Amino acid sequence: MSSTCVAIVTPNASLTIMLLPSLTLCFLFLCLIYYLLSRAFLTGSRSLPLPPGTMGWPYIGETLQLYSNNPNSFFALKQKRYGPIFKTHILGCPCVMVSSPEAARFVLVTRAHLFKPTFPASKERMLGPQAIFFQQGDYHARLRRLVLRALMPDAIRSSVAGIEAAALRALRSWDGRFVNTFHEMKTYAFNVALLSIFGNDEICYIEDLKQCYYTLEKGYNSMPVNLPGTLFYKAMKARKQLAQIVAKIVSSRRTQWKTEANGLLGSFMEATEALTDDQIADNIIGVIFAARDTTASVLTWIVKYLGDNPGILRAVTEEQEEIMRSKDGKSLTWADTKRMPLTSRVIQETMRVASVLSFTFREAVEDVEYEGYLIPKGWKVLPLFRNIHHSPDNFADPENFDPSRFEVAPKPNTFMPFGNGSHSCPGNELAKLEMLVLLHHLTTKYRWSMVGCQSGIQFGPFVLPLNGLPLRFSLKSPVEGHPA
Numbered sequence: 308m309s310s311t312c313v314a315i316v317t318p319n320a321s322l323t324i325m326l327l328p329s330l331t332l333c334f335l336f337l338c339l340i341y342y343l344l345s346r347a348f349l350t351g352s353r354s355l356p357l358p359p360g361t362m363g364w365p366y367i368g369e370t371l372q373l374y375s376n377n378p379n380s381f382f383a384l385k386q387k388r389y390g391p392i393f394k395t396h397i398l399g400c401p402c403v404m405v406s407s408p409e410a411a412r413f414v415l416v417t418r419a420h421l422f423k424p425t426f427p428a429s430k431e432r433m434l435g436p437q438a439i440f441f442q443q444g445d446y447h448a449r450l451r452r453l454v455l456r457a458l459m460p461d462a463i464r465s466s467v468a469g470i471e472a473a474a475l476r477a478l479r480s481w482d483g484r485f486v487n488t489f490h491e492m493k494t495y496a497f498n499v500a501l502l503s504i505f506g507n508d509e510i511c512y513i514e515d516l517k518q519c520y521y522t523l524e525k526g527y528n529s530m531p532v533n534l535p536g537t538l539f540y541k542a543m544k545a546r547k548q549l550a551q552i553v554a555k556i557v558s559s560r561r562t563q564w565k566t567e568a569n570g571l572l573g574s575f576m577e578a579t580e581a582l583t584d585d586q587i588a589d590n591i592i593g594v595i596f597a598a599r600d601t602t603a604s605v606l607t608w609i610v611k612y613l614g615d616n617p618g619i620l621r622a623v624t625e626e627q628e629e630i631m632r633s634k635d636g637k638s639l640t641w642a643d644t645k646r647m648p649l650t651s652r653v654i655q656e657t658m659r660v661a662s663v664l665s666f667t668f669r670e671a672v673e674d675v676e677y678e679g680y681l682i683p684k685g686w687k688v689l690p691l692f693r694n695i696h697h698s699p700d701n702f703a704d705p706e707n708f709d710p711s712r713f714e715v716a717p718k719p720n721t722f723m724p725f726g727n728g729s730h731s732c733p734g735n736e737l738a739k740l741e742m743l744v745l746l747h748h749l750t751t752k753y754r755w756s757m758v759g760c761q762s763g764i765q766f767g768p769f770v771l772p773l774n775g776l777p778l779r780f781s782l783k784s785p786v787e788g789h790p791a
């Protein structure tokens with residue numbers, strides 16, 4: 308039995324050995340063809356590896372690790388372990404996180420068309436599905452034109468006096484009181500946002516509008532269960548009322564023919580590119596959402612860092628006193644706000660160190676190759692602004708608060724507090740203006756003291772000093788402001 312086997316096998320085996328080199332060549336050749344074909348036509352870049360990283364448990368992924376303590380240390384740890392591009396899984400979504408200037412530029416600027424904006428569906432419903440953040444293409448471009456037209460320097464320079472009045476009103480209301488700084492800054496930023504939207508009109512609706520917005524806000528981060536009694540349900544109801552208030556304002560403007568460009572609403576209503584009432588409501592609620600807590604948390608951090616750095620506070624105060632003396636009691640102008648280089652650097656450095664928007668979200672619209680890695684279609688992509696702002700490659704001694712580092716302009720895509728590319732912040736000029744105006748009056752007229760130990764930080768969703776930085780503000784005595 309065994310001998311026949313040998314007899315049969317031997318000739319075949321020798322044949323195989325003889326043919327082996329050419330068979331191997333054939334096989335390799337076929338593999339090459341398959342590889343080239345599959346690269347060109349079939350699964351695209353599927354054969355590329357995913358970025359390094361771990362995906363954690365099924366469904367919940369690494370969400371717990373992210374939210375268990377400080378989300379920023381989660382990002383920092385991952386970057387240290389895996390480098391500037393890594394994968395993870397949070398809130399039910401596979402994600403690729405990127406933290407180099409080049410990768411952020413790729414996602415937000417040069418290949419922005421491959422990455423669409425994305426939000427959880429419940430948030431989109433609450434803010435309004437036609438709001439600017441969620442859009443791409445022609446409708447987005449049109450909205451952006453209308454928003455930028457109302458928020459660019461030429462449009463907002465005339466509102467300096469109104470913003471100054473809002474700043475003075477806020478400061479007067481804090482005098483001698485113990486306040487929650489973040490809470491007060493939110494009120495100020497809300498008033499400035501309403502001013503930029505409605506101009507000085509419609510005061511009679513403003514209180515109702517604010518009340519509805521507060522209800523909306525309470526439900527924004529609640530469980531999206533739309534049953535009577537839940538915060539989400541109340542928020543959705545407030546959302547409808549907000550749209551009705553905006554519709555009332557729009558129709559009263561229409562009947563009075565006050566449709567000439569007046570604030571953001573005027574821009575939305577202008578005849579040639581006018582939006583529908585629903586589009587207007589979604590975008591007004593959206594702008595309030597984008598404008599208020601961002602600006603308020605930066606202002607809160609500025610107050611904190613100035614309190615922690617008396618030398619810098621003294622220098623800022625001197626810069627602002629110089630301007631105050633030159634004004635002789637007259638109100639501030641746009642040109643005055645351009646004479647505040649040191650204060651501007653304090654704002655920049657605060658936005659770098661605090662990085663209140665630590666990252667943003669996009670979603671890959673197709674399989675994308677980046678640096679030899681596959682970013683699969685449908686995955687979320689998160690440019691990590693905070694990591695970029697805290698990398699020693701981009702900023703020497705990154706944890707140190709040092710406004711003088713901005714005496715030299717930062718390199719492209721290393722400093723993006725307002726993002727970059729087609730969705731970058733159209734409100735950035737207004738944000739800087741309202742911060743400068745408030746700081747002018749705060750540093751020249753008031754002093755503040757922290758209450759107890761104040762080194763804690765809180766998260767969710769904004770990074771903030773613990774408890775919103777409770778402080779006592781009081782008017783300086785006149786001599787204090789002008790040392791002999």
Ligand code: HEM
Nearest residue numbers: 439440597598601602605667724725726730731732734738
């Ligand atoms: C210091 C305060 C602010 C910061 C740090 C900030 C930051 C940002 C960032 C990073 C983005 C881009 C997000 C992304 O690409 O996904 C953005 C978008 C936006 N911001 Fe701001 N923002 C601030 C104040 C404001 C203000 C005052 C307004 C309006 C009055 C505003 C209106 C908007 C709008 C409408 C968008 C969406 C733009 C689009 O999708 O095309 N922001 N902001």
Ligand SMILES: *[C@@H]1O[C@H](CO)[C@@H](O)[C@H](O)[C@H]1NC(C)=O
Nearest residue numbers: 412416719720721722723727
């Ligand atoms: C945005 O990207 C462009 C192109 O890379 C770059 O020139 C510009 O400096 C970037 N802006 C910021 C704020 O980094």
